[in-house]
Amino acid sequence: MFSLWLRNIAKIQNKTQIGTKCSIINQQVRQLRTLRSVQNEIQVESAEQSLPQEQRIKSHKEIALDFGNREAHVPSFNLAAHVNNSTTLQQFISLGVDLHSIERRKGLGDFVLRLDFEKDVKPYLRFLADQGVAPDDFGRLITKNPLLFKEDLDALQTRMEYLESKRFSVEARQRILTQNPYWLMFSTRRIDRRLGYFQKEFHLSGHDIRLLATKEPRLITYNMDHLRKSVFTLREEMGFSSKELQTLIVHKPRLMMISPDDIIERFSYIHNEMGLSHKQIVQCPELLASREFRLRERHEFLKLLGRAQYDPQKDLYVSPSDMVLGNNFYFVRNVAKSDLQTFDLFLKTR
Numbered sequence: 001m002f003s004l005w006l007r008n009i010a011k012i013q014n015k016t017q018i019g020t021k022c023s024i025i026n027q028q029v030r031q032l033r034t035l036r037s038v039q040n041e042i043q044v045e046s047a048e049q050s051l052p053q054e055q056r057i058k059s060h061k062e063i064a065l066d067f068g069n070r071e072a073h074v075p076s077f078n079l080a081a082h083v084n085n086s087t088t089l090q091q092f093i094s095l096g097v098d099l100h101s102i103e104r105r106k107g108l109g110d111f112v113l114r115l116d117f118e119k120d121v122k123p124y125l126r127f128l129a130d131q132g133v134a135p136d137d138f139g140r141l142i143t144k145n146p147l148l149f150k151e152d153l154d155a156l157q158t159r160m161e162y163l164e165s166k167r168f169s170v171e172a173r174q175r176i177l178t179q180n181p182y183w184l185m186f187s188t189r190r191i192d193r194r195l196g197y198f199q200k201e202f203h204l205s206g207h208d209i210r211l212l213a214t215k216e217p218r219l220i221t222y223n224m225d226h227l228r229k230s231v232f233t234l235r236e237e238m239g240f241s242s243k244e245l246q247t248l249i250v251h252k253p254r255l256m257m258i259s260p261d262d263i264i265e266r267f268s269y270i271h272n273e274m275g276l277s278h279k280q281i282v283q284c285p286e287l288l289a290s291r292e293f294r295l296r297e298r299h300e301f302l303k304l305l306g307r308a309q310y311d312p313q314k315d316l317y318v319s320p321s322d323m324v325l326g327n328n329f330y331f332v333r334n335v336a337k338s339d340l341q342t343f344d345l346f347l348k349t350r
Contacts, residue, residue, distance in 0.1 A: 079103045079113065088117040096139025102146055112146055120149055127153060131160055132174035145181035155187070162188045166195075167206070172214040180217035194220050201231065202246045216253035226257075233260040238267050244282045252285035266292045274299050276310055276320055284321040298323055301346050302336055 079099040083089045089112070092099065103109035115121055125138060133141065142148070148156075163173050176183055183191070198220070199209050213220050219227075234240050234255070240248065248255060255263065270276050270287050274295070281287055287295065302308035302318060309316045322335045332343045 079109050082113055086113060088115045088121060089113070091117045091121070092139075092142065095142065096136075098139070098143040101143050108146055111150075115149060123153060124149055124156075127156060128177065131177060132170050133177055137178045141178060141181045145185070148181065148184055151184060156184055159184060159186075159188050159191065162191065166210070168210055168214070172210065175214055176217040180221060182221055183217055186221055191220065197224075198249075202249050203242065204246065204250070208246075208250050212250055212253050216257075219253045219256060222257055229260050230256040230258070230263070233264055237264055238271075238278075240278060240282070244278055247282050248285050248288075252289060255285060255288055258289070262292075263288055266290070266295065269295060269299075274308070274310065274320075280310065280320055284319075284324075286324045287320055290324045295323060297347065297350075298331055298335075300350065301332075301338075301343060304346060305336060305338060307336060 079089060079102065083093065083099075089099065092112070099112075102112055125135075128138065128141070129135070160173060163176070168176070186194070195209055195213065198204060198212060202208075204212065231245075234245055234248065235242075266288050267281070269292050270281060271278075276287070299308055307316050307318060310318055310320055312319075318335060322331075325331070326334070328343060329340055332338050332340050336343070
């Protein structure tokens with residue numbers, strides 16, 4: 001089935017239309033660049049003419065030697081101009097690859113243009129298909145990480161066999177690849193160290209570490225300095241115990257990817273203004289993942305209505321988890337028991 005699919009994607013249709021669109025786009029880009037260049041030259045010339053000759057010479061020398069203040073020049077690379085003459089780019093388009101996204105990153109446009117589809121790309125597509133990645137996901141995966149084609153296929157296979165040896169299911173491995181294509185750029189030893197860090201830091205079982213990595217694959221390859229700061233913030237500044245921290249991380253691993261300043265601002269409002277205990281926050285970690293202004297709007301509206309009551313032992317109890325469910329219409333109707341007109345008026349007058 002996969003080989004049939006590969007044969008089908010080789011038949012690129014509407015080649016003439018693509019070429020016509022590219023030609024029109026390129027012509028418009030050239031006109032804009034020419035106009036911008038002329039305007040810049042006129043501005044520079046008029047500015048220079050107003051200066052004495054000695055100052056103009058000095059100014060040119062200063063610009064030539066001013067390496068510190070000069071912006072880094074990233075050459076523009078228009079892949080659309082090469083589509084007609086590149087089978088690889090045509091195949092990428094049929095796969096759903098966003099060429100514009102690739103060409104915006106320095107050096108990737110030239111790298112992609114040099115790839116031979118049959119020799120440099122197709123073997124990797126077979127590898128991804130063998131790992132359970134659906135052909136519909138190829139385009140998004142390649143768009144995010146075209147440097148995948150630089151990696152050795154044997155090394156990639158070893159990295160997937162490592163996950164299999166750690167009892168990651170086929171579905172888990174598939175999710176890891178589609179949600180975090182950069183995972184494949186990390187060596188087996190490096191991934192092993194990362195998984196070991198989380199397991200040791202939060203005292204996780206094998207099941208928990210697999211759940212964590214599958215639920216949020218990006219966390220495993222995230223910046224380690226940021227992760228250490230997040231752990232310090234959650235443990236030392238917010239005061240969560242080791243057991244509470246373990247529960248938080250397993251159920252809502254994305255919390256560690258949020259800016260420490262943002263998450264402590266949310267915690268401060270939830271704990272001090274809404275009056276929720278650490279235990280209640282652990283039971284509903286989605287609160288920390290919600291923006292502070294959204295929590296403030298909803299809590300103050302409930303307070304206005306006399307319904308800001310989060311103690312399950314008292315009347316008119318509102319579950320903290322309901323505070324972050326649905327859009328404003330759902331919240332107003334099902335949680336606040338009010339109407340959207342009243343809520344909108346509250347937002348305008350608060």
